[in-house]
Amino acid sequence: MTQNESISECRHPRKVKNNGYWVCPLCAEVLDRVITFHPKRAFSEEEVKSRRQTEPVLKKWAHRTLSDDSRDYLNKKIPNNTKRMFNRCNKWQIQAWTNESLNRNLITSESxxxxxxxxxxxPDYVWKEAKKIYFKCAEKQLSRGRSIKDLVIASLYTSMRVHEQPGSLKDLLTDSGFNIKKNRIAKCFKLLVQEGILSELGLILKPAAPPINKxxxxxxxxxxxxxxxIKFYNKIPFKLKNGRDLNGVAGAAIYIFxxxxxxxxxxxxxxSEATVRTRYKELENIAFKKERLYK
Structure with missing residues (x-):
């Protein structure tokens, strides 16, 4: 039997890799090219996003499967041990479903x-605006080195200032139930203004309105x-409000009427009583000149 006949009769019982090709070790015939299904390495953020295929897609403000209520769907009370277990499962679920730190940040802030x-x-529109403000903060990575809780409260306070909702920062911290110092929220609020987040969203910051009804x-x-x-307070000129504590101005208006x-x-x-007296002297002439408007 000649060499050519032995090569033609070879049915390639096995094959080996050689320089990127499948080669028969018996007859040295090149059978096919080695094809690897491993994706190419990504070195930039754009390459990572373009080659991502199997990652689950989440909404910006996705709701988790864990309910805040202490009862299940049969209206039975959930024991504390089971509730703690669900909380641990929820944390692991967040880590498993979110591969980016931005998604984990948004889910934590949503709770x-x-x-x-x-x-x-x-009102609901205040909460929607606060979430938009916080989303911009998370996009700019302002939460690095800062507490998410501080930025959430600062975003809510900023939204209240934009929509002229009554309430001071002190009242906001008292009613929130969080043990946070006022200067920490004030620093985050100044950071939001300095980074130009309000201008990017087309929002205008307005003076804090005191809760006169309260x-x-x-x-x-x-x-x-x-x-x-309230009617008199809204008619007060801006020059008498600028640079002053608006609670003192509201107190003087209450004292007048x-x-x-x-x-x-x-x-x-x-x-203090001195603040009320000082603001009363500033508003006294305006109040009694226009007294007929408020009777």
Missing amino acids: LFRTLKSNFST YCSDLGLSLEESNKI SSKSQREVAEVVGV
């Missing part, structure tokens, strides 16, 4: 927003008196 929303009766309710004033005070003493007003508003 904090739900906790805050249960403590406040703020003050009038605590003082036991009637609805007619509170409406008169009510029969309460300076001490009672100062205790409810949270300023």
Whole structure:
């Protein structure tokens, strides 16, 4: 038998790799090219996103499967041990379903927003704006080295300032139930303004509106008196509000149109009696010149 006949009769019982090709070791015939299904290595963020195939896609504000309620779907109370187990499973679920730190950040902040929303009766558009502001913070990686809780509260306070919702930062921290110092939230609030997040979203920051309705309710004033005070407060010129504590201005307006003493007003508003007297002297001429408008 010649060599050519032996090569033609070889049916390639086995094959080996040689320089990127499958080669028969008996007859040295090149059978096929070695094809690897391993993806190419990605060195930049764009290559990672373009070659990503099997990662689950999540919404910006995805709801988790764990409920905040303490009862199951049969309305049976969940034991504390089971609840702790579900909390641990929820943490692992977040880590398993999110490969990017941005998604983990947004899911953590979503739970904090739900906790805050249960403590406040703020309109829905304020919460939506606060989430947009926080999403911009997370995109710019402002949460690195800072607490997510601080940025969430600062975003909510910024949204309240944009939509002129009454409430001070002190009241916000008191009602939130979080043990956080005021200066930490103030630093995060200044950071949001300095980074230009509001200008990117087309928002305008407005002065904080004091909760005049709350003050009038605590003082036991009637609805007619509170409406008169709010109407007068909205007519006060900007130059008399700029650079001043607006709670003191609101206290002076309450003192003008009510029969309460300076001490009672100062205790409810949270300023000193001297502040109420000073603001009263500034607003006295305006109030009595336009008194016929508020009767």
